[in-house]
Amino acid sequence: MKYLLDTAVWLWSLTASERLNKRGRQLIENGKEELYLSAASSWEISFKSALGKLRLPEPPMRYVLKRMDAQGIRPLPISHTHALWVSSLPMHHNDPFDRLLVAQAQSEKMVILTADRAFGQYDVETFWCGP
Numbered sequence: 001m002k003y004l005l006d007t008a009v010w011l012w013s014l015t016a017s018e019r020l021n022k023r024g025r026q027l028i029e030n031g032k033e034e035l036y037l038s039a040a041s042s043w044e045i046s047f048k049s050a051l052g053k054l055r056l057p058e059p060p061m062r063y064v065l066k067r068m069d070a071q072g073i074r075p076l077p078i079s080h081t082h083a084l085w086v087s088s089l090p091m092h093h094n095d096p097f098d099r100l101l102v103a104q105a106q107s108e109k110m111v112i113l114t115a116d117r118a119f120g121q122y123d124v125e126t127f128w129c130g131p
Contacts, residue, residue, distance in 0.1 A: 002034045003027070004076065004105050006114035007041040007097065009129045011054075014067055024113060024129025028071070035113075036076040037068055038104055044097040081107055092121035 005013075005028075012019040013028045020028070027033055042064050048054035056063045068075065078100065085103035086096075093099055098116065105112045105124045112119055115130030 002036060002110040004036050004038060004101060004110040004112050006101060006112055006116060007044050009113045009115055010037055010041060020129045021131055031072060035073045037073050038076045038101055039078045040097050040100040076104060093118040
């Protein structure tokens with residue numbers, strides 16, 4: 001099974017694991033699953049960091065890549081197919097980063113690890129990681 005981490009879930013796994021439920025924490029930490037972080041999440045983290053909405057202990061370039069490597073998380077690039085897939089999605093969610101995650105999960109047949117109920121409105125398999 002391939003799992004795509006929602007940006008918030010990934011960040012919580014690093015700094016606030018208590019915000020994740022036990023099943024979500026175990027799935028991320030067990031090292032047996034194929035876990036992916038989208039380039040869309042890196043873009044979102046960079047964007048929010050630049051706006052001052054997300055504080056990181058080091059620049060996003062180092063922070064994200066070092067922690068992905070430490071956790072054994074694989075990168076998921078954004079393809080033209082992913083970007084264009086977004087146009088087929090209903091407007092259940094206004095966040096462009098999350099809409100791109102849904103498109104990637106649908107097109108790549110992945111499960112999204114999330115704590116955002118808006119993902120449940122889409123035809124995409126989710127794994128609930130919230131409390």
